[in-house]
């Protein structure tokens with residue numbers, strides 16, 4: 393299907409509400425409760441801890457540490473989308489201090505992953521739309537040691 | 538809490554689990570219901586109310602077309618993995634309140650092959666969560682057990698022992714799906730799904746149906762049947778700070794999960810301690826889940842499992858037999874039926890009617906625990 397390189401080179405984020413472009417690079421868009429400081433990702437209107445309608449948008453730290461991880465070794469069913477042959481991918485929860493977010497990882501070798509590993513946010517291609525648009529998503533990659 | 542009438546289970550029925558081509562989930566449910574009615578020695582028109590459900594095999598209340606149009610109130614329950622637990626909770630309230638004294642609980646399902654695929658929108662999640670490959674329940678269980686193994690010294694060998702026990706017990710159970718015993722090496726060397734969990738450490742979506750006839754203790758006496766007492770059934774959802782399946786984020790603030798809360802509540806309601814349990818069913822969606830749930834329910838201490846599995850404590854002839862019918866690993870996961878299958882097995886164990894997988898000495902106190910998305914748990918305590 394998407395084996396041929398498309399003529400166009402347009403890209404889009406898989407969901408425009410997930411990531412902001414900052415001068416430092418991409419950052420996840422969360423929300424923080426002005427009553428109890430609970431931070432969510434993605435942003436939501438009400439606080440899941442204190443129920444207040446008091447969430448304000450906040451950009452999450454771009455660096456954190458790995459909290460939990462595994463690797464996806466088989467192709468999930470739809471609605472999962474991917475191009476060509478399925479490639480295993482890593483995923484995990486990343487501790488950003490105020491919140492622990494679930495994310496894909498750029499590494500799929502489980503032996504290269506361990507709790508506490510320093511990681512930073514990156515954008516990676518996820519799949520290609522029918523019109524050739526590259527769809528990107530967020531992922532965390534290990535910091536260079 | 539205000540339960541004036543003791544509630545007892547006086548009949549159980551089941552359609553065998555696994556794959557039954559050409560038999561619909563509804564047909565399985567009708568079969569299980571008739572078995573339960575016959576077991577209780579009653580007829581369908583005697584049933585005053587019913588609660589039931591499936592996740593993907595149709596509406597339970599439509600079963601009346603085949604069971605008989607008697608005008609009874611039949612309430613559909615659609616509560617994911619908690620469907621059976623919720624239906625049983627509701628039936629218990631209906632009897633304990635004095636509104637009725639004889640009812641039916643039924644759960645059934647029939648899923649296509651492969652992992653479950655759920656629409657993220659059903660859980661209030663963005664489409665991106667599914668399209669980028671994160672809406673997969675097995676990933677959660679793998680991440681949770683990976684952390685747990687490091688924290689509590691659990692080995693991959695123990696995960697394999699959970700699977701081999703499940704298939705060994707399944708081989709003794711004619712109603713089970715997976716009936717071929719496997720070696721620990723076969724389990725460990727099977728294709729990796731989500732490290733540290735291999736293919737044979739996971740259950741598969743499957744098919745099956747279970748029905749229970751519930752009655753007040755007074756009605757059971759009048760019918761002249763000896764029921765198994767439902768001493769408690771408690772259902773909980775997740776609290777802020779717990780780590781559950783399908784969470785795009787979690788709080789750094791840690792809280793107990795619904796399993797611990799539901800288990801503590803049911804033991805308190807039953808007036809029975811976890812140390813008194815003689816046979817247990819705990820959710821083994823994958824082998825690590827059985828290990829973790831044993832401690833979360835209070836049946837053992839965190840970290841104690843490594844020695845327990847080395848010593849065979851959870852075997853049918855061990856000190857605390859667990860998942861004696863093969864559990865979810867050997868029976869598969871028909872979502873609407875699993876919670877009731879667990880109760881079915883404990884009822885048969887307490888009656889001494891579990892056949893080849895009967896626990897020696899006929900236990901008198903049993904426990905069941907179910908866990909599912911998006912972070913729910915239901916537990917029961919049953920006694921003779």
Ligand SMILES: [Zn+2]
Nearest residue numbers: 425428439442
């Ligand atoms: Zn708040």
